[in-house]
Structures are given as structure tokens and as C-alpha cells.
Amino acid sequence: MTAHGTLAEPGPGTGLDDLQAVSARIIGNIERVIEGKPDAVRLALAVLLAEGHLLIEDVPGVGKTKLAKALARSIDCSVRRIQFTPDLLPSDVTGVSVYNQETRDFEFKPGAVFANLVVGDEINRASPKTQSALLECMEERQVTVDGTTYELQSPFMVIATQNPIEMEGTYSLPEAQRDRFTVRLAMGYPDPAAELAMLDGHGRTDPLDELGPVSDAAQVRALIQTARQIYVADPVKRYAVDLVAATREAPELRLGGSPRSTLQLLRTARAVAALDGREFVLPDDLQALAGPVLAHRLLLGADAQINHRGAEQVLADILRRVPVPTARDSREDR
Amino acid sequence: MTGYLRIGAVAGAATVLAGLSLNAVFADAGWVPYLVSVTGTVTVTGMGLRALRAPRWAQTLGMLVALLGYLCLFFGPGGPLPTPGTLRALGDVAAAGFRDVTDLAAPVPTRRGLVLLTAAGLGVVAILVDLLATGLRRASLAGLPLLAVYAVPVAVSNDPVGWYWFVLGGAGYLWLLRTDGADRVRRWGRPFRPGPSAGPAAAAASPVELPPRPTGGIGVAFAGAGLATALLVPALLPSLSPAGLFSTGDGAGFGRSGNRNIETINPITRLKGDLEQRDNVEMLRVRTDDPNPFYLRLTTLDVFQRTEGWSQSPLEARQTQRVSAGLPAEPGIRPDLPGQQFATSVRIRGLADSQYLPVYAGLREVDVEGDWRFEPRTQTVFSVRTNTRDLSYRMRSYRADYRPALLAAAPPEPVTSAVSRRFAGVSPDPVVQPLVDGLVAGRRTPYAKALALNDYFSPANGFRYSLSTEQGTSGDALADFLVNKQGYCEQYASAMAYMARRAGLPARVAIGFTRGEKTGGEWSVGTRDAHAWVEIYFRGVGWVPFDPTPLGGQGNAVTLPYTRPAAPVPGVAGTGTPGEAVPQPSGSAPVNPKADQLDREQHGDAGPVPPPFASAAPASRASLWPAMLGGLLPAVLLVLPAVARVVRRRRRFAVLAAGGGAVTAAHAAWDEVLDTMTDLRTPVADAETPRATAARVAGLGGFDEAGRDALNRLARAEERARYAPVAVPPDGLAEAVAAVRSRLLAAAGRPAVLRATIAPVSVVEAGSAWLGAAGGRATERIRRLRPRTAP
Known part of the structure; x- marks a missing residue:
């Protein structure tokens, strides 16, 4: 073919x-x-x-x-x-x-x-x-x-x-x-x-x-091409970095997300935002995609395995912890 | 030492440290050994019982028994056993102490009764602190009894309590908290101690010795910062009380002398203290064209209560009653009252913090800086905003010429008149009443009655001027004075005013200064001139002063022409000798030099003996204004967040109404929603996006379709403002905010709404966020420095 x-x-x-x-x-x-x-x-x-x-x-x-x-x-x-x-x-x-x-x-x-x-x-x-x-x-x-x-x-x-x-x-x-x-x-x-x-x-x-x-x-x-044009505010980019960085620092994880994963997270978020008809990416998109994009890349540490905690649960904890960019963050960037 | 014993010991130490602040109440340090010993007794008993593993109730009981035994041993006649006799003796000492409490003004001498009360109180505090810190393991609550101890000198002492006492007490409390915290950590197991010093041998040797580090480092730093803040913030705030925390005046200190640079006069309370001054400190200087001035009045006391003596009903004066707005004429005075107007200028010297302005009677005009107001009922010029420190002012006053004929012609005041109702009603006394009845028997006119009473307090009747009045046994200071016939101006004035009221004459006690000594062209008024006298109301004439204190007894007292014993038979009008008919420059009558000298000796010798007349009530009246201002500050501080919250909300709605930038409006709207939630104690997590917050809140209940719509609109506007390249101009955000707010408040219920209104957490959080902004920006900068690499 x-x-x-x-x-x-x-x-x-x-x-x-x-x-x-x-x-x-x-x-x-x-x-x-x-x-x-x-x-x-x-x-x-x-x-x-x-x-x-x-x-x-x-x-x-x-x-x-x-x-x-x-x-x-x-x-x-x-x-x-x-x-x-x-x-x-x-x-x-x-x-x-x-x-x-x-x-x-x-x-x-x-x-x-x-x-x-x-x-x-x-x-x-x-x-x-x-x-x-x-x-x-x-x-x-x-x-x-x-x-x-x-x-x-x-x-x-x-x-x-x-x-x-x-x-x-x-x-x-x-x-x-x-x-x-x-x-x-x-x-x-x-x-x-x-x-x-x-x-x-x-x-x-x-x-x-x-x-x-x-x-x-x-x-x-x-x-x-259209999806590539979707706008990502700097605070949202930083939020993506924070999220992936948090997986690298999480004590329960042996291996966190790679820089490639950050890139792909943002790319997918753009696509999802485009599918939503939105011309900009929300932290919500990143949160929703964190599991699908990041979970399979993470290596659980012994503690998490003993406690029967999956990568999704660890990620959920991280999502609960990492603060989303607020109005103040966006003001500082403008 | 195990943890519980250690905490017990520290609790005792904290009590001692907090108790030291009572030093401001006592004149000397004789009570300190009792503080240490009573706390020690209680603490050691508690520790002992704890070591024996006695149950908690037994510990408390044991400490109470130990306290009782201690009190019996040191204040009773015999040993520590509380026999009925011992207890009775203790009761007597305590009763004397209670009398002293009502009679004496701080600083008080270390009298036995007072020390007993102090020791008992501190013992109870020590038991409470011990019980809270070790028995109930609530070391933080132990701060309350300790604070109560510190509150005593603050409330009682006229002088500012030295800041170092606060530091000592606070440090003791913090020490207790730290020990308790360390013990809590220790009970989780022996902490791992890195470093070479903590070898296994060392650890084994002291298995329970806890390095303070686990709880120490940061905690101590925070505690120190808190303590420093507590000290510095009041120092930086404009002080509302006359003397702030860092007053340069005499702070509290052991064994301080009575010699001061800055003088304070509160009615009656400070009267005796001033009279007891070893040195006559100049209070003010008066230049007047009156060749023969009368006394300078600070204020008058219009209320008599059997238990508390003379005091003042609360002074009230509106802004329109500022002296700058002119003074009202005294109502009911005949227009043809003879007399003369004089101009006077006064410079305040030592009288630093009086909130009453010394003025002459018959005041017509005062030219003074500051918010001074005139209270017509007591004829007092006072201020709650300023005081007399370094003040200079001018006044015009009308000195009435009270001729005997004039006074004798005055009819009795009807008992139903306003003046009578206010100034004549007083409860009878079984001892005093026969005396009054005998004195005024056959006297028909008010003037005759007043003269009879005035004349009664003459040396001929055995009355002597003495600052060292004897302590009575009947418990009734008034009756005591009339029996002992020894006292100073306060007793004389109080007794005569009371008797006058019992005789049906409207009377009040005036507090102020005698006219002072003439030096050059000026009158110098000193502490020795502090004085109290009587004013009796004559219909058509007004308030006429009488000074029952024996001549020469007080500073530079004058004899009033209409009260001279040589005056004509009272009640017979117009038959006076020319001497009486003519305004007599009575003030020029020489002060009896001998009596004066005697008086000064008495002043000098006078020990710290309490006045028999109750001075507690006047003291509390006089210090009411600073106390009210002091109470106002916390009230303002309490209301401040609520006000700030309202202001923030208004400002946001103003932003929305102004239809400003899309971003600003959306942020304002969303911030208002978040703040409302925060105030309602519905937490908003940092990691929650606007959309997620909206979804969660919509599920909280109380949200109908319209409410959810409004909420979603706000959330969408906010996320757009935050994250989109271009924000869309807002539409109906104000209505949406109002809708969401109303639903949030309705769902939360009345108590939560009330709490949100009174104590808006969001304002506090915003405040702390603002404070931490600088630090946050620095952190952010560092965070951004972290390398970010692309794959």
C-alpha cells in the first residue's frame, strides 16, 4: 500500500x-x-x-x-x-x-x-x-x-x-x-x-x-499544523516542567519522567486543547494527560511496590501537590 | 530526670519567671522569697507525687495541701498544720490583705496580708501550670494562668510595667513549651544523633538525654522572633495610653525610691502619693492677675458608695463640648452674683499625664491646645486624647465673691431638683447620722448647716491633720475617721461632703491643688499642694467651696472668709461686720507657719500607710479612659480584618463595574469567589485549577442551574485570563459573582457566614502573602535558575 x-x-x-x-x-x-x-x-x-x-x-x-x-x-x-x-x-x-x-x-x-x-x-x-x-x-x-x-x-x-x-x-x-x-x-x-x-x-x-x-x-x-499553533502560556509551561520534575523528585519513584515526556505532555495537551476547540492549553489538560502520558514511563520504587501503589496513584498525589499557576504567576509573565 | 519531672520543674520555673512581673505592684522586693518558696513547694510536691506515680487527682490534691501547709507555716501563728486557730489567723491576715487591696494604690508595701494573697495566688497558678503542663500535657494552655499573673501588674500599676518582665515571663513560657515539645519527640524513641560526640557509649550513658535540636533550632528562632515582635510592634505603634511600653519614666525595679521626674495626678489615687513626696516637685506655674487666687480644680467626685467611697460618674462630652467652642454658663446662677473676672496663664511643669486640666472655678474661657472638653455636670475640663504634658494654656475665670449674706439668703435646694437628685442622695450611716443630726439641729438655712458641718472639723473638736491615719477596726473608713479624728484633706473632704449630703445639702468632693506659693509674679504649685475639698451647692449661687481640712494642714490652703469661725451667726443675713461684707482677701491670710512646718514633717515622716478612705473606686474611675482606649485597640484590631474584607470586596466590585481590562475583571471576580470560599472555611487547594474548583464547588450543594452557570462562567473567564493569549472581555461577571456568593453563603449556613464576616481568613492570608511576597519572589528567582533542558 x-x-x-x-x-x-x-x-x-x-x-x-x-x-x-x-x-x-x-x-x-x-x-x-x-x-x-x-x-x-x-x-x-x-x-x-x-x-x-x-x-x-x-x-x-x-x-x-x-x-x-x-x-x-x-x-x-x-x-x-x-x-x-x-x-x-x-x-x-x-x-x-x-x-x-x-x-x-x-x-x-x-x-x-x-x-x-x-x-x-x-x-x-x-x-x-x-x-x-x-x-x-x-x-x-x-x-x-x-x-x-x-x-x-x-x-x-x-x-x-x-x-x-x-x-x-x-x-x-x-x-x-x-x-x-x-x-x-x-x-x-x-x-x-x-x-x-x-x-x-x-x-x-x-x-x-x-x-x-x-x-x-x-x-x-x-x-x-493547527494543533501546533495552540498557545501555551509560560506559567503553564512551567507547570508542565514542575509536574515532570516532581516525578523525578518523588521518593516513591525510581525513575521519573524524561525531558522528552515533558515535551510530549505539552504536545498532547495542545492537541487535546485543539480537540476541545480551545486556542490555549489549560493546566487542566496537563492534569488530565499526566496519567496517560507519564504513568508508563515511571519506575516505581520498592516502597510503592510494597504498598501496592501504582504509578497513577503516585501521579495523583503529585497532581494534588504541585500548585497550578495562578493569576499572580500570569501577571508576572505579562 | 524523666520527662515528666523535667517538665514539672520547668513549669515551676516558668511560674517564677512570670510571677516576677508582680514586682511592678510592690514597692520593694520583700515578697520575692515568697514567690520562689511557694512555687518551689508546690512544684517539688508535684514532682514527688509524680515520681511516686500518684494519680493525677492525688497530685493536685497533694499540691493544694502543700500550698495550704506553706501558707499556715509562713503566715499563720504556728506550724504548718492547718488547725482551726491557724486558719482563723490566716483568714484575718487575708482579710487585712483584701482591705489593702481596696485601699492601697500600687506600688504597695510588702504587707503581710498582701504577701499572703500574692503567695496564695501564685501557689494556685503554680498548681494550675503544673497540672496543665504535666498532668494534662497541655503545656500551651499553661500560658493562660501565666498570662493572668502578668495581667495583674498591667492592670493594677499606674506606671508602665517594664518590658523586661514581659520578656522574662514569655521566656519562661517558651521554655516550658520547648521542654514539652522535646519530651514529645523523645517519646517517639531515642533520637538519632549524628556526630562523633554521640558514640554508643555516650548514648548508653545518657539514654534519655535529649538534644534540644529536634525541636530546638527553628522553634527557638520562631519563639524569639515572636517575642521580639510582641515587644517591637507596640513600641512602633502610636501609644494610646499616656505611657507606653518603653516609658522613660520610672520603670519597675526592685527597691525603687519614691523620687520621680515625671508626675502623675489622678484624683484621690495619687493624692496621698503626692503628699508623701519627700521633695516638693513643682507641678505647674500660674501667672494670674487675681491677687488672691483660689484653688485650682482638676475635677469633682459626685458619686458616693458606702463600700468604695467617693468616685466619679463617667465623664461624657461630645465634640461640640470642646473648650475651644466656648463654655456654657452654669445654669441657675443669679446674674447679679458679685465677683470679678481674672485672666490666668498656666504652664505645666511636673504634672505630666493628667487627663484633667487644672482650672479655676467659674471658668469662662480656656485657650488650650488639643482636644480638651468641658463636662458641665462635674465642671471638669478633660481629655481622652491628650494629657497635660508640657502644656501651656490661658483661661479667664469669674471668681465669685461669696458673701455670707448672699449665701445665707440662699433657700434650701428642693429635694426634687435635678441637683438634689444627683448630689444629695446618699445612704444613711447609723454612726454618722446622729452626729449630723446633732450638728445641724436648729440650723435652718443651708448656709448655716454648711457652716456647722465645716466648723465641726476644727482642732477644737480634736481633729488633727495627719497623713498617717490609723487603720480602723470597724471596717468603715468614714466612721473610723470621725472617731479617730486623724486624717488629711481626703478624709476631711470626703467626710464633710458625705455629712453635707446627709444634711440635705447637695455636695461633692473637689480634687485639685491649693494655689501654691508665690514666687516673683507667679504661683508655683507643687506636689504638696495636691488637695481635696468640698463644694456645696447653693441655690442661685452655685457651687461654693468649703475646705474642712484644718488650716495649715495642706500645702498652701487658704481660709475662706465665709467660713471663718469669726463669721457672724449663720443664718442671720446682712448682720456681718464690714470684714465679712467686703470681699476678704482671705488667701492672703498667712498660712500658719508652725502648722505648715508640722505638716511638712508629717509629710516627710509619713510611711506608706493606706488612706482609710477607699481609693480603689476613684482609681478605677480615673484610669477608665486609658483603659477604655486600651480596650478600643483590641476591638479595632478585631474589627480590622472584617473591614478590610469589605473594602476588598467593594474594590473588586468596583473593578467589575468599571468594566476594566478583561484580565483584571476576571481575576477580581474569581478572587472574590475564592476569598468567599476561604472565609467560609471551604479550602481551595493550590493544585486546583479554576475549572476543577468550579466543578467541586458546584457539587457542594446549594447550587442550582443558574448558580452552576455563573460559577462556570467565572471559572472560564479566570482560566482564560490566566492562560489564554488574549482574554475575552467579561460579561455579567459582577452578577455572576453575586450569584455565586449568595449560593455559597446560603449553603454554608448562618454560623459559618457569621464567622466568615467577623473573622475573614482570606484577609489574613492575603496579609501574610503580602508579607512573604519579597521572600517568595526571591525563591521564585532561584527556582527559575534551575536548568531546563529540552530532549
Whole structure:
């Protein structure tokens, strides 16, 4: 599959209103498949707009892959799906140079990452070597094979799923690698009503098959540009820094958030604010995103593990502690 | 020493330190051993019982028994056993002490009764402090009895209590708190002590020795800062009382002499103190064109109570009664009253802190700086805002010429008249009444009655002038005086005024100065001229002075022509000799030099013996104004936050009404909501965004749809003002604030609203935030210096 999108310039009508309209279409489309999970859907879209990557971590059968597929199908762009297995090779992901007898030259066969949306299923089943091949691409948005660098397409988003229960024969992502993912998402079980609706809907046909694109890559690129323009006041930036710094200083944590996480936190907050139709970021956005963006990067200390406290709880404590920027802070900056 | 014993010992020490402030009450240090010994007795008993692990009630009981035994041993006739006889003797001593309390003005001599009361009181305080600090483990509450001890000299002493006594008492209390705090920490286990000195051996040797550091460092610094603030802030504030904390006058000190540089005269209270002065200090200087001036009056006492003697009803004068606005004519005076007007100028010398202005009777005009007001009923010129320190003023006065014929012609004052109702009613006394009846028997006119009473207090009847009056046994100072016939001006004036009232004459006691000694062209009035006399009201004539004190008994007393024994038979008008008919320059009558000399000797010899007439009530009256002002300050301080809160709210609504900048308006509106919540004790966390606050508050209850809308509008406006690149101009914020406020207040309930109004926490927080702003900015700067790296 190749990219369908054209390299159209983000023209008029790609402002905040446009972003909201398009995103509402996408969300509505996805929700035809994933019922009762508006927050997860929204967050996934926000990651796309923030040029991040999404890690969906949950027990089997809650719709991880379905969410990834639905998002991919809603946007008319190239989508690749990699089912990670232990025997998957790095070249399967990145691509390989093959000798062409006819041309008597090496020809590059692009791997699975050469797509706008890459769905990596059960990423923890692949060998660390293959995992890291994918993770390199995620960060650098380019692939280098045999000394030649190939740019990846834009937008580029990896949606990886992971099953935290089944540990047999898996190579779970090291925490350092998880840092590459902007957001970790747990789907959670649907509520009874949503599950009932799902039974009705899925009973006859798979709604995923009926899902058509409501947007395209060019439009998404424009939306990403719009989200980038969202204003972040200096006190709010400082608040983001304070939050991440607090994770580094928390005694319960062995490893706090990286500077990269601060950057991604702010980026995602911009996207979320844009989805909200707001032209500026609120501390509320940062607070709401602290869990999804930061929790999977944190390493709990022994105390927290003994006390059965998760990273989310530690983060909640930090959110309760770090003061939000007040009127005085904003006055000082003006 | 275990913790409980240590705290007990420190509690005792704190009591002693606080008790030392009583030094301002006593004239010498003879009571200090009792302070130390009684506290020691109680404390050691308590510690002993505690060491024996006696229950708390037994400790208290034991300390009470020890206190009783102590009092019996030191103040009773025999040993420490409280036999009925011993207790009776103790009761007598205590009764004498109570009498002294009502009679004496501070500083008091270390009389046995007073020391007994002091020791008993301090013993009870020591028990309370011990009980609170060790028994109940509420060391902080122990400050209350200690404060009560400190309040005694502050309330009783006329002079400012030295600041060092406050420091001593405060330090003792802090010591107690610190010991208690250290003990609390210690009970969590032995603290880890870093450093080479704390080897295992050392630790084992003193397993319970606690280094003060855990609670010490910061706590001591805070305590010291608090103490310093308590001292410095009053010193910096404009003082409302005549003498501030750092008065340069005689502070309290052990064994101080009676010699002072700055003089204070309060009616009656200080009278005797002044008369007892070893040196005659000049109080004021008078230059007048009156060749024969009469006494300078400070004020008059119009209320007599059997238990308390003469005192003054509260002085009241409105702003319109400033002396600068002119003085009202005394009503009911016949216009043809003979007399002459004189001009006088006065320079105050030693009379520093009187709130009464010394003036002549018949005052017509006063030209004086400051807010001096004229109270017509007592004919007093007084001020609650200033005092006579370094004052110079001029006055015009009309000295009436009270001829015997004039006075004799005055009809009796009707008992229903306003003057009679105010100045004649007084309860009868079984001892005095027959005497009065006998004296005025057959005298028909008021003048005749007054003369009869005046003449009664003559040396011929055995009356002697003496500053060392004897302590009576009947408990009735008035009757005592009339039996013992020894006293000074205060007794004479008091007795005659009382008797005059019993004889149906409106009478009052005047307090002031005799006219002083003439030096050059001026009259020099000194402490020895402090005087009290009687004024009797004659219908149509006014208040006529009578001075029953034996001639020469007081400073530079004068004989009044109409009271001379040689005066014509009272009641017979117009039959006087030419000497009486002509205004007699009686003041020029030479003061009996011998009597004067005698008087001075008596003055010099006079020991610190209390006046038999109750002086407590006049003292409290006289010091009422400073006390009221002193009470006003806390009241103002209490009201201040509430007022500040209202001002802040008004200002914010003004900002909203003015439709100022979007940012300012939103902040003003939101700040008002937050402050209202803070005042209602609904905490607003630092880590809560406006949106989150609004969501939480909306769920508190009491918020309907409109209220939630208003709240959300305010929160959105605030977050926009805080975080958005451009704020949107506000719309209806004032109404929204009002709506949210009304719902918050309604949901909180009446008590919380009342508390929020009276004690708005937000103002206090804003104040402390303002104080800490400088420090906060510095911290912020440091915080910003922290490197921030991008990935």
C-alpha cells in the first residue's frame, strides 16, 4: 500500500473550527466500532494530532486492535499492520535491500513502517532486536538501510498493542523503550450498556468492514499544523516542567519522567486543547494527560511496590501537590 | 530526670519567671522569697507525687495541701498544720490583705496580708501550670494562668510595667513549651544523633538525654522572633495610653525610691502619693492677675458608695463640648452674683499625664491646645486624647465673691431638683447620722448647716491633720475617721461632703491643688499642694467651696472668709461686720507657719500607710479612659480584618463595574469567589485549577442551574485570563459573582457566614502573602535558575 494523500498545502478552513469538525467526524466514525469509550478514542486522536505514538495496553479482547484499525480506516491513508511474533526480523519492519537481477542493482523493499499508520499488534511478542528496530523508526521518523536513509511518511503514527497478562514467551518492553510512546492507553472493559449494544451491532456483521474513511492524510497534516499553533502560556509551561520534575523528585519513584515526556505532555495537551476547540492549553489538560502520558514511563520504587501503589496513584498525589499557576504567576509573565 | 519531672520543674520555673512581673505592684522586693518558696513547694510536691506515680487527682490534691501547709507555716501563728486557730489567723491576715487591696494604690508595701494573697495566688497558678503542663500535657494552655499573673501588674500599676518582665515571663513560657515539645519527640524513641560526640557509649550513658535540636533550632528562632515582635510592634505603634511600653519614666525595679521626674495626678489615687513626696516637685506655674487666687480644680467626685467611697460618674462630652467652642454658663446662677473676672496663664511643669486640666472655678474661657472638653455636670475640663504634658494654656475665670449674706439668703435646694437628685442622695450611716443630726439641729438655712458641718472639723473638736491615719477596726473608713479624728484633706473632704449630703445639702468632693506659693509674679504649685475639698451647692449661687481640712494642714490652703469661725451667726443675713461684707482677701491670710512646718514633717515622716478612705473606686474611675482606649485597640484590631474584607470586596466590585481590562475583571471576580470560599472555611487547594474548583464547588450543594452557570462562567473567564493569549472581555461577571456568593453563603449556613464576616481568613492570608511576597519572589528567582533542558 502506498500513500494516498497529496501534498496539499494546509489551506484555509484548517483552523480550529475545521479541526473540530474533522475530529468530530473521525471520532464519530470510530465510535461506530468502539462503543462506550469516548475518552480512549479522543486520546488516540489527540496522539495522532500530537505526532505521537500510542501504546494500548490491556487484557485481550477489549478492542485494542479494533481501535487501532478503526482509527486507521477512518483516515484515508496508508495503513500497515504488523503482527509481532518472536521470529519477526528487524528487516521485516524497516525494509530490506534486495539484489535485482534485471537492473543488477540493490533495490530497497520498504518494510512495514512505510505507512502513515502502523499497527503493531502484540509488540511484546517480538524479539528485543525487532522491537528496537521499530522504536528507532518511531523516534527518528526515518529508516536507514545499507547507508541510505529513507524518510517515513507524514503523518506517521505507530499504534502498538500489548497484553500485560500473558507473559509466557514475551519480551515485554523495557521501561526505557516505553518512553518512546507518547501515550499509553488502557481500554478497560466496556460498561454493560455498551457491551449490550456491541452484541447487537456485531452480531450480524463486523462494523469495521463498513467503516469508510472520513478524512485523508493531507487533512490530518493540516490538523497537526493547527494543533501546533495552540498557545501555551509560560506559567503553564512551567507547570508542565514542575509536574515532570516532581516525578523525578518523588521518593516513591525510581525513575521519573524524561525531558522528552515533558515535551510530549505539552504536545498532547495542545492537541487535546485543539480537540476541545480551545486556542490555549489549560493546566487542566496537563492534569488530565499526566496519567496517560507519564504513568508508563515511571519506575516505581520498592516502597510503592510494597504498598501496592501504582504509578497513577503516585501521579495523583503529585497532581494534588504541585500548585497550578495562578493569576499572580500570569501577571508576572505579562 | 524523666520527662515528666523535667517538665514539672520547668513549669515551676516558668511560674517564677512570670510571677516576677508582680514586682511592678510592690514597692520593694520583700515578697520575692515568697514567690520562689511557694512555687518551689508546690512544684517539688508535684514532682514527688509524680515520681511516686500518684494519680493525677492525688497530685493536685497533694499540691493544694502543700500550698495550704506553706501558707499556715509562713503566715499563720504556728506550724504548718492547718488547725482551726491557724486558719482563723490566716483568714484575718487575708482579710487585712483584701482591705489593702481596696485601699492601697500600687506600688504597695510588702504587707503581710498582701504577701499572703500574692503567695496564695501564685501557689494556685503554680498548681494550675503544673497540672496543665504535666498532668494534662497541655503545656500551651499553661500560658493562660501565666498570662493572668502578668495581667495583674498591667492592670493594677499606674506606671508602665517594664518590658523586661514581659520578656522574662514569655521566656519562661517558651521554655516550658520547648521542654514539652522535646519530651514529645523523645517519646517517639531515642533520637538519632549524628556526630562523633554521640558514640554508643555516650548514648548508653545518657539514654534519655535529649538534644534540644529536634525541636530546638527553628522553634527557638520562631519563639524569639515572636517575642521580639510582641515587644517591637507596640513600641512602633502610636501609644494610646499616656505611657507606653518603653516609658522613660520610672520603670519597675526592685527597691525603687519614691523620687520621680515625671508626675502623675489622678484624683484621690495619687493624692496621698503626692503628699508623701519627700521633695516638693513643682507641678505647674500660674501667672494670674487675681491677687488672691483660689484653688485650682482638676475635677469633682459626685458619686458616693458606702463600700468604695467617693468616685466619679463617667465623664461624657461630645465634640461640640470642646473648650475651644466656648463654655456654657452654669445654669441657675443669679446674674447679679458679685465677683470679678481674672485672666490666668498656666504652664505645666511636673504634672505630666493628667487627663484633667487644672482650672479655676467659674471658668469662662480656656485657650488650650488639643482636644480638651468641658463636662458641665462635674465642671471638669478633660481629655481622652491628650494629657497635660508640657502644656501651656490661658483661661479667664469669674471668681465669685461669696458673701455670707448672699449665701445665707440662699433657700434650701428642693429635694426634687435635678441637683438634689444627683448630689444629695446618699445612704444613711447609723454612726454618722446622729452626729449630723446633732450638728445641724436648729440650723435652718443651708448656709448655716454648711457652716456647722465645716466648723465641726476644727482642732477644737480634736481633729488633727495627719497623713498617717490609723487603720480602723470597724471596717468603715468614714466612721473610723470621725472617731479617730486623724486624717488629711481626703478624709476631711470626703467626710464633710458625705455629712453635707446627709444634711440635705447637695455636695461633692473637689480634687485639685491649693494655689501654691508665690514666687516673683507667679504661683508655683507643687506636689504638696495636691488637695481635696468640698463644694456645696447653693441655690442661685452655685457651687461654693468649703475646705474642712484644718488650716495649715495642706500645702498652701487658704481660709475662706465665709467660713471663718469669726463669721457672724449663720443664718442671720446682712448682720456681718464690714470684714465679712467686703470681699476678704482671705488667701492672703498667712498660712500658719508652725502648722505648715508640722505638716511638712508629717509629710516627710509619713510611711506608706493606706488612706482609710477607699481609693480603689476613684482609681478605677480615673484610669477608665486609658483603659477604655486600651480596650478600643483590641476591638479595632478585631474589627480590622472584617473591614478590610469589605473594602476588598467593594474594590473588586468596583473593578467589575468599571468594566476594566478583561484580565483584571476576571481575576477580581474569581478572587472574590475564592476569598468567599476561604472565609467560609471551604479550602481551595493550590493544585486546583479554576475549572476543577468550579466543578467541586458546584457539587457542594446549594447550587442550582443558574448558580452552576455563573460559577462556570467565572471559572472560564479566570482560566482564560490566566492562560489564554488574549482574554475575552467579561460579561455579567459582577452578577455572576453575586450569584455565586449568595449560593455559597446560603449553603454554608448562618454560623459559618457569621464567622466568615467577623473573622475573614482570606484577609489574613492575603496579609501574610503580602508579607512573604519579597521572600517568595526571591525563591521564585532561584527556582527559575534551575536548568531546563529540552530532549
